[in-house]
Amino acid sequence: xxxxxxxxxxxxxxxxxxxxxxxxxxxxxxxxxxxxxxxxxxxxxxxxxxxxxxxxxxxxxxxxxxxxxxxxxxxxxxxxxxxxxxxxxxxxxxxxxxxxxxxxxxxxxxx
Amino acid sequence: xxxxxxxxxxxxxxxxxxxxxxxxxxxxxxxxxxxxxxxxxxxxxxxxxxxxxxxxxxxxxxxxxxxxxxxxxxxxxxxxxxxxxxxxxxxxxxxxxxxxxxxxxxxxxxxxx
Numbered sequence: 001x002x003x004x005x006x007x008x009x010x011x012x013x014x015x016x017x018x019x020x021x022x023x024x025x026x027x028x029x030x031x032x033x034x035x036x037x038x039x040x041x042x043x044x045x046x047x048x049x050x051x052x053x054x055x056x057x058x059x060x061x062x063x064x065x066x067x068x069x070x071x072x073x074x075x076x077x078x079x080x081x082x083x084x085x086x087x088x089x090x091x092x093x094x095x096x097x098x099x100x101x102x103x104x105x106x107x108x109x110x111x
Numbered sequence: 112x113x114x115x116x117x118x119x120x121x122x123x124x125x126x127x128x129x130x131x132x133x134x135x136x137x138x139x140x141x142x143x144x145x146x147x148x149x150x151x152x153x154x155x156x157x158x159x160x161x162x163x164x165x166x167x168x169x170x171x172x173x174x175x176x177x178x179x180x181x182x183x184x185x186x187x188x189x190x191x192x193x194x195x196x197x198x199x200x201x202x203x204x205x206x207x208x209x210x211x212x213x214x215x216x217x218x219x220x221x222x223x224x
Contacts, residue, residue, distance in 0.1 A: 042215030
């Protein structure tokens with residue numbers, strides 16, 4: 001079964017606007033990671049946030065983590081056409097040595 | 112470029128056949144992971160190898176098997192293929208264990224006719 005569930009499933013916004021995607025998970029985690037997948041390509045790691053961190057930044061990306069609510073959000077500021085992709089959250093649990101991916105959010109940036 | 116190489120990029124075969132997908136991990140990475148991505152099931156973890164040994168198993172069918180060789184490249188073998196096996200198969204690698212970021216290849220697109 002999926003550990004992470006992204007919301008929304010799909011999102012269309014105008015170029016220059018901010019895009020927010022959410023991820024909820026079910027069990028305690030060691031860390032949570034966000035990945036991007038361009039159409040037909042492999043996933044690319046964007047950012048990792050550990051369970052004892054609340055917020056992390058990387059360029060135009062901002063990730064928050066609320067372990068009490070078992071949720072995370074990915075904010076992309078000042079979106080660009082090149083940000084059009086699917087975005088996946090993945091959770092790493094302490095109990096086993098693998099990460100579990102959600103089904104992703106499809107982001108479409110309109111010109 | 113992630114540094115992970117997968118071959119072939121595309122594979123078309125018939126039901127009942129057997130295929131082998133190959134993956135070369137990023138230089139220095141000891142762990143290799145295999146995933147299946149289809150439209151209705153999302154990205155499904157199949158199996159992980161670490162330095163030649165099986166480390167974790169996911170939703171891998173008995174018809175599928177994998178191994179990691181001493182030079183750390185890995186192969187995923189799919190046999191008795193069914194129409195439902197049509198999917199993108201990804202290999203990923205990481206330095207050591209599963210808690211670290213993974214680096215993905217561009218996948219092998221398998222089409223079963």
